[in-house]
Amino acid sequence: MFSRLGNNAARSAALQSRNYATLRDIETRLKSIKNIEKITNTMKIVASTRLSKAERAKNTARTYIANDREVYSHAETAPIETEEKSNLLIVVSSDKGLCGSIHSQIAKAARNRINELNGQKVDVIAIGDKVKTQINRTHSENLVLAFNGIGKETPTFTDAALISDEILKQGKEYSNVEVFYNKFVSGVSFEPTANPIFDAASIEQSPALSQYELDQDAKVPATLAEYSLANAIYSALADGYASEVSARRNAMDNASKNAGDMITKYSILYNRTRQAVITNELVDIITGASSLD
Incomplete structure (x- = not known):
C-alpha cells in the first residue's frame, strides 16, 4: 500500500514539474510576443510620421520629371538606333528591410529585363544594398557599380x-539607359517601373529642339543629358522611398495584428494551463488528506 502511494506521489510530482515547466515556457513566450508587438507598433508609428514627408518629396520629384519629359516630347527626341546595342540598367532600391516584397519585386523586374536583352551587352548599377544582394545572386557578371547608404x-x-556624377565618371557610353524603381501608386500598392533616359547624341539630333532658345554651345546636349540622368535618379529615389515607407507601415501593421492574435491565443493557453496546475495541486491535497483518514 505504502509503495503504491509512493509511486502515485512520484508520478504526481513529475506531472506538476512538467506543468510548471510548461507554464513558465508559455509565460516566457507571451512576454516575448508582447515585446515584439511593442517594437512593430513603434516602427509603424515611425513609418506613418515619415510617410507624409516622403509623399511631399515624391510629388516634387514627379513635377521635375514631368517637365523633363515634356521638353523631350516637344523636341521629338528619340533614341538613336545603332548596330551594336549596349544597355545600362540603374536599379533603385535601398539598404533597409522589413518592408514586404518591395525589394524582391524591383530586383525581379530588373532580372526579367536582363533576360529580355539576352545577347546584348547589359551593365547594371545597383542603388541600395538590398537590390545589390539580389542582383548579385543571379547576374553578378552584369553588376558594374553599387551605392549604399540609401533610404x-x-x-x-x-x-x-x-550618384549621377559617380556614374558619369565611369566614362562609358550606352545606346540605351533605363532607371528601374518602385512607383508609388497608393498607400497599399506600388509598381516596378522603368524610365528610359536619352543620351547627348539623341538630344542633339532632336528634330524640334531648335524651338527652344538654347545657347549655341556644343556642350548643351551633354549638359541636358547629365541633368536628365540626375533628375530621373532623383524621381526614382523619391518614388521608391515613398513606396518603401508605405510598405513598411503596412508590414508593421500586419505584424502587430498577428502579434495581437498570438497574444490572445497564448493568454488563453496560459490561463488554461494555470487552472490545470491548480486543479492538480488540489487533487493531490485532497488525495493526501483522504489517505491519512
Whole structure:
C-alpha cells in the first residue's frame, strides 16, 4: 500500500514539474510576443510620421520629371538606333528591410529585363544594398557599380546628383539607359517601373529642339543629358522611398495584428494551463488528506 502511494506521489510530482515547466515556457513566450508587438507598433508609428514627408518629396520629384519629359516630347527626341546595342540598367532600391516584397519585386523586374536583352551587352548599377544582394545572386557578371547608404532619410536632388556624377565618371557610353524603381501608386500598392533616359547624341539630333532658345554651345546636349540622368535618379529615389515607407507601415501593421492574435491565443493557453496546475495541486491535497483518514 505504502509503495503504491509512493509511486502515485512520484508520478504526481513529475506531472506538476512538467506543468510548471510548461507554464513558465508559455509565460516566457507571451512576454516575448508582447515585446515584439511593442517594437512593430513603434516602427509603424515611425513609418506613418515619415510617410507624409516622403509623399511631399515624391510629388516634387514627379513635377521635375514631368517637365523633363515634356521638353523631350516637344523636341521629338528619340533614341538613336545603332548596330551594336549596349544597355545600362540603374536599379533603385535601398539598404533597409522589413518592408514586404518591395525589394524582391524591383530586383525581379530588373532580372526579367536582363533576360529580355539576352545577347546584348547589359551593365547594371545597383542603388541600395538590398537590390545589390539580389542582383548579385543571379547576374553578378552584369553588376558594374553599387551605392549604399540609401533610404535612411528623405532623398534630395543633391543625393541624386552625386550618384549621377559617380556614374558619369565611369566614362562609358550606352545606346540605351533605363532607371528601374518602385512607383508609388497608393498607400497599399506600388509598381516596378522603368524610365528610359536619352543620351547627348539623341538630344542633339532632336528634330524640334531648335524651338527652344538654347545657347549655341556644343556642350548643351551633354549638359541636358547629365541633368536628365540626375533628375530621373532623383524621381526614382523619391518614388521608391515613398513606396518603401508605405510598405513598411503596412508590414508593421500586419505584424502587430498577428502579434495581437498570438497574444490572445497564448493568454488563453496560459490561463488554461494555470487552472490545470491548480486543479492538480488540489487533487493531490485532497488525495493526501483522504489517505491519512
